[in-house]
Amino acid sequence: MSELNKYAEKVTAVILAGGMARRMGGMDKGWVELSGKPLISHVLETIRPQVGRCLINANRSMDAYSALGMPIVSDLEGDFQGPLMGMATGLHHAPTDWVMFVPCDTPSLPDDLVNRMLKMAEASGAEIAVANDGNRMQSVVALMRRELLSSLQTALKEGERKVDRWYGQHKVVEVDFSDKPDAFVNVNSRDELAELQQMPALLGFVAWSGTGKTTLFRKLIPLLKEQGVRVGVIKHAHHKFDIDHPGKDSYELRKSGADQMLISSHTRWALMVEEDQGDYPSFARMLSRMDHSTLDLVLVEGFKREAIPKIELHRTVLEKDLIHPTDDSVIAIAADRPLALQREIPQLDINDETAVLQFVLDYLAEQQR
Known part of the structure; x- marks a missing residue:
């Protein structure tokens, strides 16, 4: 077994996609597109090969997230209570002793993130390992022991919502990623996204x-x-609709089974996609x-x-x-x-x-x- 696989099997990754994204105007950040694909896809492509299992913590766009083929877990309690609730949810559902949390809006994560985090955590005896980009701690890029669930649930019941304050109750080690300072650039607002697109x-x-x-x-x-x-x-549209008409070539081709039908003229084009998006x-x-x-x-x-x-x-x-x-x-x-x-x-x-x-x-x- 390779070193990467040895470490991967010890860890479940949880992608945190359950926030309200107020600074993004309320858009579900996981589905904001960057370089031709959603942010969630960028994160999955990087983190999935590094772990044995992967979960997505989401509270909306459930059908869309389910289509990614990963288990979806919603917050144990509602009202968008922040990343600590997402972490508690991940710890509750994870089957492994270690759980790696990453946000859905960090498209350039290191491809050796989990390996380096787990090595440092085990070597130091820490309960929580947190990435540091060389300038500051990246609080929601964190590896932690599943056994911390009870402590976290108690903190949440007492009204705690600050990640760093809860970390202060436990043995934490910071993992140096100053060699990859751009790996943790995230998209918290539309201004930050505008810098990328x-x-x-x-x-x-x-x-x-x-x-x-x-x-x-x-x-x-x-x-x-x-x-x-x-x-x-x-x-x-709250009802089924059709923008084409029976008898037209494009209509007949689509009805014959084409999953996507693009029709174009010199002044207009339209792409029709057959896709079940659930109720919403x-x-x-x-x-x-x-x-x-x-x-x-x-x-x-x-x-x-x-x-x-x-x-x-x-x-x-x-x-x-x-x-x-x-x-x-x-x-x-x-x-x-x-x-x-x-x-x-x-x-x-x-x-x-x-x-x-x-x-x-x-x-x-x-x-x-």
């Missing part, structure tokens, strides 16, 4: 059916185009299919669960509950009359597309600073 601003519009989301889009998009804004749109498609995966370099702004219709910035549309005649009290991602509301709101956010006139346009332009300018 171009990324358009995102703005969602949420409302009850019948409020007029599409009607507003049809008015707003031409106005944005007049201002020189390059606009993309992602729409969540992954927004980040859909976003990654767009050519970000050609867009300034992506308007999103639907996808209420995503924690991206949103404008709520509301018409009192529908007698529906407001959405913003239960969604902190709503940054403004456009309604047909002034409303008494539970928190202070800008109010717009839903029938005044010029006012909505100005709000969107101001938002876009802020995102592009």
Whole structure:
């Protein structure tokens, strides 16, 4: 048995992908695309050969993560309690004495990470080994003993959420990776992602059916185009749909069994993909299919669960509950009359597309600073 395999069998890797990613605008970071593939795929390709088993800790986009072929484990307790809860979940499910934790947004991890971490941990008698890039400790790139689960669960019950403070209760060794300082560059925000690739601003519009989301889009998009804004749109359909027609060659070829069908003319092309995404498609995966370099702004219709910035549309005649009290991602509301709101956010006139346009332009300018 090679040295790599000897160490691999002792370790389960847990990829932490269960956070809310607020600094990324609420996007599921695992499915943010870099160099043609999602961040989670970069991490898997590096970490999977180094360990005997691999788990993914995720709390959304479950069908998408399941398609990767790795076991998915959701937080033992909900409400997005942070990386310590993800670690507790990993320790709970791991079958090995050692568990290696890595974040889903670190695409350039060392290919000898686990080997070096475990060697140092065993040589020092440490309970936790944490990577150090030569400048600082990388707190969530950590190898720890599974037997620490009880200690971690106790800390969580007492309200502890700081990784470093919990580490302070145990014997920790830092593992020097100063020879690979760029290996731990992660993508915590859209600014950091923009350094690696171009990324358009995102703005969602949420409302009850019948409020007029599409009607507003049809008015707003031409106005944005007049201002020189390059606009993309992602729409969540709650029903089956078809963009082709029976009798057309492309329709018949797709129905004959083609998994992907791309049709192109001199002015337009469309890619149709047959793929079961479960009850809720992954927004980040859909976003990654767009050519970000050609867009300034992506308007999103639907996808209420995503924690991206949103404008709520509301018409009192529908007698529906407001959405913003239960969604902190709503940054403004456009309604047909002034409303008494539970928190202070800008109010717009839903029938005044010029006012909505100005709000969107101001938002876009802020995102592009």
